[in-house]
């Protein structure tokens with residue numbers, strides 16, 4: 001909090017006005033109109049983004065959307081062509097030197113010829129605010145791997161060791177690029193349990209993932225990147241609502257004219273399975289519509305008698321597909337200009 005005192009001399013008397021302002025918290029991460037291209041490929045385009053203290057944020061996007069490039073810029077591993085990136089109000093390099101950032105990246109092998117505990121101890125000793133070794137091993141779920149040689153680890157175990165290295169110090173920001181790739185279901189559960197603990201201690205967590213259920217379950221904010229831009233930014237519920245579409249499922253006992261179904265209003269997709277409905281006969285129809293009321297109303301107008309009718313919102317996965325495919329259908333500014 002900042003207090004500003006203003007003293008005004010008027011008619012020989014001093015008037016003191018005290019104004020109290022609440023200082024805006026310094027964002028943990030700030031991207032200001034950042035651009036990054038590799039030759040002709042525009043990987044990050046006019047990216048504006050702020051992360052606030054304590055947020056757990058998922059970065060989603062199809063292959064090539066710019067997720068890894070964004071994380072590389074954030075960590076100072078790449079330099080923007082224009083715009084600026086800051087962490088905790090300073091440069092990425094400075095924030096990392098101060099021990100504020102832990103990262104778990106996709107690339108880069110682990111040092112070989114050492115035991116897991118030796119590698120983790122080294123990372124801990126290099127950190128300005130290293131955590132106790134036993135605690136690091138326990139939170140990463142690798143206590144039983146402590147004496148294993150690093151080159152004898154499975155892919156999923158390696159990922160857990162990478163996580164231990166990323167959390168070897170008391171970081172304020174943890175950055176994870178597809179952290180659970182190669183982990184089985186149980187290792188994933190343990191991993192996210194550990195991650196939650198980190199978030200509950202007030203740390204900001206940013207992770208890129210292709211597992212949409214992870215984003216849905218873990219993140220309190222989801223950022224969808226596409227073609228290097230932010231396509232959607234909000235809670236998972238907001239992203240689902242933003243995609244707008246509803247899913248309509250029903251069974252039909254009688255044969256159906258597919259062309260008539262395709263003519264239903266507000267349709268974004270339609271599939272008819274003739275292999276028998278859930279009830280054992282007929283066919284199951286699955287529709288995505290951006291106006292479920294209009295679609296269902298018209299369905300009755302076709303003389304259809306749907307059974308087991310269900311109308312529901314989209315899951316994050318379908319919302320993600322709806323959002324990104326809608327954008328794929330829209331030409332970019334550069335394409336329009338051609």
Ligand SMILES: Nc1ncnc2c1ncn2[C@@H]1O[C@H](COP(=O)(O)OP(=O)(O)OP(=O)(O)O)[C@@H](O)[C@H]1O
Pocket residue numbers: 038041042043061062063064065066067068069070
């Ligand atoms: N070093 C590089 N040289 C040339 N092009 C690159 C380089 N790194 C990334 N790209 C390109 O930049 C774009 C963004 O890549 P990036 O790896 O950031 O995407 P991503 O969202 O992380 O993808 P994925 O989900 O496949 O990991 C892609 O078109 C990619 O081919």
